[in-house]
Every structure is written in C-alpha cells, then in structure tokens.
Amino acid sequence: MNTFIDFSSLIDFLSIGILLTTLSMNGLKRLESCVKAYFFNSLFLSLLILSVAFLKGETHFFFAALLNFAVKCIVIPIFIGKIIKDMKVTHDVEPFLSNSLSLVISGILIAIVYSAISKGVYVTGFSKNVLQISVAVILISLFIIISRRKAITQVIGLLFMENGLFLAGFSLTYGMPLIIELGVFFDMLMGVIILGIFVVQIKRIFTSTDLDHLTRLKG
Amino acid sequence: MVISKVASPVFKATPYITFASTVKACFLVPVITTTSNFYYFGDIIAIVYIFALGRFFTALAGLDAGTAFGGEESSREMTFAILVEPMLMLCLFTLAISAGSTNIANIIEIGNPIFTPSKVLAFAAFLVVVIAETGRIPLDNPDTHLELTMIHEGMILEYSGKYLGLIEYAHYITQMLLFTIMADLFFPLYISSTLNIQDLIVATIAYAIKMFVIGFAVALIESTRAKMRFFQLPSLLGGGFILAFVSLLTYLMLGK
Numbered sequence: 001m002n003t004f005i006d007f008s009s010l011i012d013f014l015s016i017g018i019l020l021t022t023l024s025m026n027g028l029k030r031l032e033s034c035v036k037a038y039f040f041n042s043l044f045l046s047l048l049i050l051s052v053a054f055l056k057g058e059t060h061f062f063f064a065a066l067l068n069f070a071v072k073c074i075v076i077p078i079f080i081g082k083i084i085k086d087m088k089v090t091h092d093v094e095p096f097l098s099n100s101l102s103l104v105i106s107g108i109l110i111a112i113v114y115s116a117i118s119k120g121v122y123v124t125g126f127s128k129n130v131l132q133i134s135v136a137v138i139l140i141s142l143f144i145i146i147s148r149r150k151a152i153t154q155v156i157g158l159l160f161m162e163n164g165l166f167l168a169g170f171s172l173t174y175g176m177p178l179i180i181e182l183g184v185f186f187d188m189l190m191g192v193i194i195l196g197i198f199v200v201q202i203k204r205i206f207t208s209t210d211l212d213h214l215t216r217l218k219g
Numbered sequence: 220m221v222i223s224k225v226a227s228p229v230f231k232a233t234p235y236i237t238f239a240s241t242v243k244a245c246f247l248v249p250v251i252t253t254t255s256n257f258y259y260f261g262d263i264i265a266i267v268y269i270f271a272l273g274r275f276f277t278a279l280a281g282l283d284a285g286t287a288f289g290g291e292e293s294s295r296e297m298t299f300a301i302l303v304e305p306m307l308m309l310c311l312f313t314l315a316i317s318a319g320s321t322n323i324a325n326i327i328e329i330g331n332p333i334f335t336p337s338k339v340l341a342f343a344a345f346l347v348v349v350i351a352e353t354g355r356i357p358l359d360n361p362d363t364h365l366e367l368t369m370i371h372e373g374m375i376l377e378y379s380g381k382y383l384g385l386i387e388y389a390h391y392i393t394q395m396l397l398f399t400i401m402a403d404l405f406f407p408l409y410i411s412s413t414l415n416i417q418d419l420i421v422a423t424i425a426y427a428i429k430m431f432v433i434g435f436a437v438a439l440i441e442s443t444r445a446k447m448r449f450f451q452l453p454s455l456l457g458g459g460f461i462l463a464f465v466s467l468l469t470y471l472m473l474g475k
Contacts, residue, residue, distance in 0.1 A: 009334070012473065016336040019465070027458050100457030107461045114472040129473045 010051050015133045017044040018167065019110070022137045022160050025144050026102040031084045034156050035077050042072035045163055048130075049170065060178045068166075071185045076159065076192055083196050084152065087203050096147050106143060110136045130171040137164030149210050151199045155192070162188060220380040225285040233280035234378065234385040237273040241389040241396070244269045248399055251422035252411045253324040262321040263311050266400070267304070270352070273389065274300060281374030292373025295449065299351065299358075299370065302456040307348045309463035313341045313470050314404055323400070327407040336473065340466035342405050347459035349401055349437070353394040356441040358452060361390075368446060395430075398437075402429040 021041040028034050046069040053061030097105070113136040141160035148154055166184075169176070176184075202214070222230065244266050246257045261269070278296050281289035311321075317337070318326040351358050359370040375386050403410065409425035411418035447455065 012336050013339070016340065016469065020340075020462075023461060023465070024458075027454060099454045103457050103461045107464045110465060111468055114468050118472060132472065 011048060011055075012129060014044045014048040014051065015130045015167070018048070018163070019133050019136060022140050022164070023103070023106055025141075025157070025160065026106050027099050029099075031089065031152060032081070034153065035080050035084070038080075038156055038159055039073055039077045041160060041163055042068065042076075045167060046073065048167070052170075052174075056174070063178055064181055067181065067185055071189060072159075072163070075189065079192060079196060080152070080156065083199060086200065087152070089150075089152075096149065102143070102147055106140045109139045109143060113139060131168060134164050134167035134171060137161075137167065149212060151195075151202055151211055154211070155195045155199065158195070159192070220378075220382065223284045223286070223377060226283050226377075229276070230280050230283045230377075231382075233276045233283075234382040234389075236276045238385045238389045240269050240273040241392045244396055245392065247323070248396055249324050249327060249403060249410065250399055251419055251426050252414060253327050254412065254414055255324070258322060258324045263315065263323045263326070263400075264308075264321055266323070267307060267311070270393065271300070271304070273393075277371075277374050277386070280377075284377040286377060288373045288376055292370055292376075295370045296374060299452070299456075302453060302460070303348055303351045306344055306456065306460045306463045307352075309460070309467050310341045310345045310348065311404075313337055313463070313467045316467075317470055323403060327403050327410050328412055337466045337470035338405065340462050340469060344459045344463035344466060345401060345405070347456065347462075349397045350440065351456065352397055353437075354390075355437060357444045357447050357455070360446050368449075398430055398433045399426075401433060402426070 018041055021037045021044065024037050025034060028037060046065045049061055049065040049068060053059075053065060114132055117132045117135060138161055141157045141164060144157035144160065145154050148157065202208075202211075206214075246255075247261045247266050247269075249255065249258070274296065278293040281293035281296075283289075314326055315321045318329045320326060320329075350356075354361050354371045360368050361371060363369050364372055364376070371390070375383065378386060406429055409422050411422040
C-alpha cells in the first residue's frame with residue numbers, strides 16, 4: 001500500500017513524545033501543567049493507536065483510539081482539573097528531591113531499561129522500541145509516585161503508569177478485544193473517581209493533601 | 220581607558236585572545252561549501268573547545284581586574300559552562316555517531332535528515348545550548364548592567380574603548396557562528412560540496428533564508444519569555460541535558 005505518511009517512523013516519534021511528556025513531569029511545579037502533560041501523553045498514545053490502526057487496517061483499533069481519546073484526554077483531565085480547582089492548590093508539588101536530580105534519575109532509569117531490553121528479547125508486536133519506551137514510562141512514573149508528597153500528584157503518576165502499561169500491552173499483543181478494553185477503561189475511570197474522592201476527603205480531614213500526615217493514626 | 224592597578228597582563232591580552240579564538244573557529248565551520256583545506260585542522264569538538272578557550276580567558280579577566288562584580292560573574296559564568304558543555308557534547312556525539320565522523324564537513328556531506336527521533340531531541344537540546352552560549356534572554360540578558368541579572372556583561376565591565384569593541388565583536392561573531400553550526404548540523408540542505416558557481420549561489424540564498432529563520436525563532440523566544448532567576452537555571456539546563464542524553468540513548472538503541 002502506497003501511503004502518504006510513513007507510519008512506522010510516525011510511531012517512533014509518537015512513542016518518543018510519550019516518553020518526553022512523562023519525563024517532563026519531573027520538571028513541572030504547577031499542578032495544571034502536570035494535568036496538561038498527562039493530556040499530551042494520552043493524546044500521543046491515542047495517535048499511536050490510530051497510526052497502528054492505519055498501518056494494520058483493523059477497525060477495532062479505531063474504536064480503541066477514540067475511546068482512549070475520550071476517556072484519557074477529555075474526561076479524566078477535566079475531572080482532575082476540577083478537583084485541583086476545588087482544593088485551591090495551584091503549584092505546591094513539593095517533591096522530596098530537586099527537579100534536576102529527579103530528571104537525572106529518570107535518565108538513568110531510561111538507560112537501564114534500554115540496555116536491559118536491548119538483546120535477547122523476542123517481541124511479537126509491531127516494535128521493540130515501543131516496548132522499551134513503555135517499560136521506561138512505567139518505571140519513571142513509579143519513581144514520580146515514590147518521590148512526591150501530595151496525593152493528587154501521586155494519582156497523576158498512577159495515570160501515567162497506566163498509560164505506560166497500556167502501551168506495553170498494546171505493543172506486545174496488538175491490543176485486546178474491544179470488550180476487554182471497554183472494561184479496562186471503565187475500571188480506570190472508576191478508579192480515578194474513587195481516588196479523587198479520597199483526595200478530597202484527605203484534604204478535608206487533614207487540611208492538606210500531604211500524605212505524610214497519614215502516618216499518624218487519626219479518626 | 221583606565222586599567223585597574225592590580226590588573227596583570229592577562230587583562231590586556233584577553234580581548235585579543237577572545238577575538239582570535241572566535242575568528243579561528245570561523246575558519247573551521249562550513250558556511251556555503253564543504254570544500255576547504257581548513258577542516259582537517261579541527262573537528263566539531265575542537266570548535267567547542269576553541270569557544271571554551273575564549274570563555275576561560277574572559278572569566279580570568281573578570282577576576283583579574285579585582286572588582287567584586289567581575290569575580291561574581293566569573294563564578295556564575297563557570298557554573299553555567301559546567302552545565303552547558305556536557306549538553307553540547309552529548310548533542311554533538313549523537314550527530315557524530317550517526318554520521319560516523321566528528322568532522323563537521325563530513326557530517327554535512329552525509330546529510331542525515333533531521334526527521335528522526337534522536338535528531339529532533341538533539342535539536343531541542345541544541346536550541347537550549349545556543350540560547351545559553353549566546354547569552355540570550357531566558358538565561359542571561361545581554362543589555363543589562365544590573366548586578367542581579369548580568370552574567371556575561373559583568374565580566375567585561377572593566378573594559379572600554381577598543382578592548383570592549385573587540386570583545387563585543389567576538390560575542391556577535393560567536394552568535395552568528397552558533398546559528399551557522401545549527402543550520403549546518405540540522406538543516407544541511409543545499410550546502411554545496413563543490414566549488415561550482417551555480418551551487419554556491421544556491422547555497423548562499425539557502426544560507427540567508429536559514430539564518431533568517433533561526434534568527435527569527437531565537438528573537439521570538441527572547442521576546443516572549445521572561446528572564447529566569449539564576450537559581451532556576453539548573454532546572455532548565457538539566458532538562459536540556461536530559462534531552463541530549465535521551466537523544467544519544469535513542470540513537471544507540473533505536474538506531475535512528
């Protein structure tokens with residue numbers, strides 16, 4: 001098929017975009033910027049699924065891309081943005097480590113992942129690079145969850161991790177059947193809503209979303 | 220011109236060294252043709268360290284005059300250099316590995332397209348490097364003499380007359396040269412590999428257009444951004460460093 005766009009190089013670009021938006025979480029201070037980074041991350045993920053759909057020409061990928069866009073680019077960013085607005089916290093992310101140090105640690109994580117999955121791994125999916133990048137995304141977002149104090153940032157880190165897991169699964173299996181993906185998206189949406197309610201409750205009881213307060217036992 | 224009593228000959232020699240090293244770097248950078256006998260005298264790494272020579276002597280001269288500002292700004296400039304230099308080297312390594320040579324003329328002649336993930340990342344990091352090295356606004360302000368903000372201006376505060384002229388001229392040449400290197404490395408289109416007159420004319424027009432676009436982009440960044448606080452700079456430069464690092468890793472692992 002003679003296509004106008006080279007989809008396989010487009011996939012490389014999009015996966016690098018996913019990696020970079022995850023990395024940018026380490027350098028961002030404002031919560032709105034974190035949500036924006038998540039928006040772009042999900043947008044790149046949807047576009048990646050869309051380009052694989054064009055490459056393979058299967059219809060259920062189009063649905064998966066559309067669903068991904070609707071849930072992760074529209075519903076969840078609006079929901080988290082609303083929570084942030086309600087809590088009236090704008091940019092106190094307060095990580096345990098400084099920005100540049102956490103960026104360096106993330107770079108080291110990427111290097112470890114690249115060298116660990118470089119040889120001897122047989123990949124059934126469309127691209128080994130995408131698998132490497134998705135594992136790197138999972139580890140970086142795990143690091144973000146570990147190194148942040150605030151509950152809301154940890155929720156965003158968890159969402160990034162879910163994007164990485166989705167990407168890893170997609171690159172290995174060409175996506176699951178549509179009904180399973182529907183279930184996964186629904187689960188995730190419920191998870192985000194429950195976590196959002198938790199965050200608001202933590203804020204209401206402790207007057208802060210700092211999770212260090214949870215080490216004290218209090219009714 | 221009044222020269223401080225404590226100043227040593229280094230103070231007088233610095234403008235000449237800065238200017239001469241910048242002019243030397245000019246000979247090593249291809250502008251419209253890759254045919255020259257000079258390119259065998261130094262590769263892209265040599266160019267980086269020829270710039271570093273000028274910077275080193277400027278910092279020394281800042282200390283040499285014995286003023287408080289000079290010492291302060293020299294210290295700032297060196298802190299800056301520590302952060303910028305590895306970033307620049309990593310960018311150049313990506314390009315050099317993809318071309319199989321550190322010679323800038325060879326990199327241009329192989330002319331790999333910019334549209335690969337590693338090149339785009341290297342380009343983003345190189346843009347940060349260019350802004351940092353030329354001392355433009357998000358990192359340093361070349362027009363101010365306020366002690367809180369100046370970096371490059373503070374070191375040359377004691378100069379006047381022809382010395383100041385030489386240093387400023389060298390600074391302008393450095394800026395043009397960095398834009399040229401950027402155009403050479405990332406957009407090597409229409410650069411002639413022969414001395415054919417038609418090719419040279421095309422190359423000249425293409426060079427003018429490239430310079431205009433790069434200058435416009437840098438001016439756009441400068442006029443839409445505010446000057447950053449000095450202690451926030453490591454965050455931005457660390458981000459650029461990670462971009463360059465990921466670019467190199469991406470090239471090594473993805474192979475493009």
